Amino acid sequence: MRFLHTSDWHLGRSFHREDLLAAQAAFVDHLVETVTAERVDCVLVSGDVYDRALPGVDAVRLCDEALARLAARTRVVVIAGNHDSARRLGFGSALMDAAGVHVRTDFAAVGEPVIVGDAAVYGIPYLEPELVRHPWELDERSHAAALTEAMRRVREDAAARAERSVVLAHAFVTGGESSESERDISVGGSSQVSASVFEGVDYAALGHLHGAWRITDRVRYSGSPLAYSFSEEKHVKGSWLIDLREDGVASEFVEAPVPRRLARLKGRLDDLLGDPAHEALEDRWLQVTLTDARRPSAAMERLRRRFPHTLVLGFEPAGGGTDGARTWSGRVRERSALEIAGDFVAEVTDGPATGAERALLHEAFEACRRKEALA
Template sequence: MRLLHTSDWHLGRSFHREDLMAAQAGFIDHLVETVRAERVECVLVSGDVYDRALPSLDAVALCDEALVRLGELARVVLIAGNHDSVRRLGFGSQLMDGSGVHVRTDPGRVGEPIIVGDTAIYGIPYLEPELVREPWKLDERSHAAALGEAMRRIRADMDARRGLRSVVMAHAFVTGGKASDSERDISVGGAANVPVSVFDGADYVALGHLHGRQRMTTRVRYSGSPLAYSFSEEHHVKGSWLVDLRADGIGAEFVESPVPRRVARVRGRIDELLTDPRYETYEDRWLQVTLTDPRRPAGAMERLRRRFPHTLVLGFEPEGAEDESARTWSERVRERSELDIAGDFVTEMGEAPPSEDERALLYEAFEACRGKDARL
């Protein structure tokens, strides 16, 4: 049995206001070609098909196109992730079963596999612990308890299907996995993680949720997202796992997906960034720039974009400045007047402290506010 394990498409997502629909459509083209060229028998999509519960019309249209194209070549199994709406993604799922596209969003069906050849595929949609705690009579409110019960039901069905291999799909945070900045927090009272041992007994576990490809064990893997959705993913290699279930074990090869534009983070003084030849490689990338000049340069974003037209995020961390991260806001402004605080802001945003005329205007504004408050 040959499977293609993918997840976290997040159709409809943008990247710091940059439209990614064309890049996501390119990934779907790549996925279809991979299925055709590699003779994939089943495509697994382990959750977060969409980026939000109410996806855009363009995202729905792209998903529809993807499922039609993939369904013409192979069986397809999708599960809901924490970004997906269970009701919207699951609409028409029983009708689609007959076409070879299987959407699993109902926790009550986790023990009902999709049979593909000699393999039973079990889809565990994202399980919100509070929603399954009562119907499943769980002793605690945690992801480990919810997934533990789901796997108990799956193992009971496995035992009745001797001779079939088993694949489990789940959308979860497995202990030891490395997160990035683009996953939505799913913690419940500090109990977001589940041990990898919860999946014992399955021949292969196709995980979704974490956006970096990861091998938790030989049989338990994350495919990661097909595109970078945060600057913390600058070193990720994106793609899908091509998995062979063989009599002698598991074979897995990572198939890289196309990269429309790489993401990167750079830091330094603005003059150095604008003139140093070693930064040429970043000129066509989406950039997060952190400036370290002693004073905030004027017009920094406009100047940076002349050399790096795809600069999206600009930060400022002056070299040698006192580390304020450990102090609260109230501690930092204590014993400073409103006028001083406003003056600091003007200084930070410009190249010089406010002039006497500017300070007079600020003072007048504060007095006007105080007068208005007194009348209320």
């Protein structure tokens, strides 16, 4: 059996106001060509098909076109990610089953596989811990508890079958590295889950992290097909071509087309504009950080004369400048929404958030997450 593992399309997303729909359409063309050329038996799409719960019309049209083109050539299994609305993505799934497109968004059905040849393919959509805790009678509210119970149900069903088992899941599994473009899914603690939860399956096709990470030979992230933040500058984007063989898993990484490469530059404005070593970066999307002692006037306009695709401009004076203040992006990087909100409370009240205030903020964020998951 040959599978093509992809995820995190984020259809409808832009890149610092640059429209990516044409680049996403080019990726769909590439995906269809790969399916045909490599005689793929099934495409696995491991969540975050859309970038938001209410996707735009153009994004929906592209998704419809992609699934129709793939269904004309192979089988497709899709799960919902944390960016998707499970209800909206799952609309019409019973009808689409007949066409060979199997959309799995209901957590209650994680133990019901799609049979593709001699493989049982189990779709585990993104599991919001609070939404599954009571129906599944879990002892704790955590990603680890939710995914462990989902895999228990998968193993229970797989034990009664002769087919090999493949799992799609959307989660943060230990061993991968996050980038700046993934939405935080932590719930009052660690969002990470051990890869050991997938022990016993022939292959686990993961989604959520945007890099192509090989956690083990049998547990992998395909990553997003396009870069969605400058932190992904070094990523190689694409999909995993997976062959299930009697003696294990054989894999090949199929690189995706790159609409425009990324780069980051840092230095004094005059140096950046005059250095011939930067000629190769003139056609790239750039994030530029200026280190001049004083903020240069018309800096973006001057940069774009040489580097027309400069998208982000930051300012970090050498030596910390006159007040040593960090940029906003630097202060919030790798901090959760709850921590940032706590910092805001401290800023406006001249003191750290109290336990009661933090509990109220946590409750508010959790209510927003539940509402979005049910959208």
